[in-house]
Amino acid sequence: MKRSRRVVLTLMGSAAVGAVSMGLVPRTDCGPGNTTVPGPDGRPYCRPAYGGFGGTPRGFHGHGGHAHGGG
């Protein structure tokens, strides 16, 4: 609550979004059981759906298609 405060972002935003926001690539259809992730060159590629911490297959059915770790 300080009217004089300045909120500055140094990484986020249009200049750096490709470098830091790995998940912001438009989805393409990879087929059942696969998902799109950005590759090292910034272009999307397909890989098997989520593996979890250590690669355990994990199903996120029933979460409205918006499975994510935050809440």
Added chain:
Amino acid sequence: MQRIACPERDDWRATAESAGFDFHTIDGERYWDERAYYAFTLEEIERKIEEPTGEIDAMCLELVGHAVDDEKYLRRLKIPEAFWPLISESWHRDDGSLYGRLDLSFDGRSPAKLLEYNADTPTSIFEAAVFQWTWLEQGIERHIIPKRADQFTSIHERLIEAWKKLGGAHHLHLAGMTENTEDAGTLAYLQDAASQAGLKTTLIDIEDIGLQDDGKFVDLDDRAIELAFKLYPWEWMFHDAFGARLRSATTRWIEPPWKAILSNKGILPLLWEMFPNHPNLLPAYFEDDPNAARLGTSFVRKPLYSREGANVALVSAGTTLVEQQGPYGAEGFIRQAMAPLPNFSDQYAVLGSWLVDHTPCGLSIREDENPITGNTSRFVPHAIL
């Protein structure tokens, strides 16, 4: 507290995208919604939100102190026994917490009531810390809101300070489900704040974390992960393949393992047991506790583990009125007294009260036509008038 309709900035989408806020619209529906804002008095913010938030957090820490070495508590919370030592050690080592968000029911008149504590993996912090502040500044400039308007948020500054304290000279890894736009945005924002605190950082998908023969977790360059922020729930970590290796690894995690206690809805009945009739708590009981009958036939039923309102049900006079679908509930449920959310212009509003390093420092508001806040509920800004 009032809801005030107002014009939206005609360029807010471009402003959001230029700041990296790409999830302002989800599946074609507004997530960020500035066609109205909630107005509070300073008295409401300081006395009815900020103070109770600090008090609730203190009660939660007292609860963890009791629960962390008490088998009775840990069994009631259905925390797997194999992880009790990990949780206990992190508490006694005083592993620090970065942040958390209390969800409160508040109508401006009665005391705010704790609905639940998002202690482990809260999201919407970028919107609360940055984008609603941008809205306030531009809203004043463009005469959308009064010139005297202020806002309850020092989240951004406090995050930078907290990262300095937690990070020290360590390299920080930030891990999560990076293909999810919202989680990726949250990670990118927290990385930005950490970078401003002087930390060297690396983003990594949780499934890309590797394990070396010596038991150390490593990134894709085989660099040992000493300090990791994870936007990935502890209960999932416990059950995933590397869960069993957590205790022997040297990685220090943020949020720390002891937060697994506070992100469990079972703390709601435990808090009510420890602090009965506290003005900011609602009566709550484990579903298998005979005392749950005290709530009668109207209550809210919540799984011990749940996110974004999934599997939460409103039961009135024995009939389920509203239920959010979801995959949770295997570990059991709690029942909590019904605290009807305030309804403004046919919108139910839930307050998110933020803590950074245990200091109350900001407010976010989600609203919905549905009385259960879910992952499609809209973020609406606020102002202090």
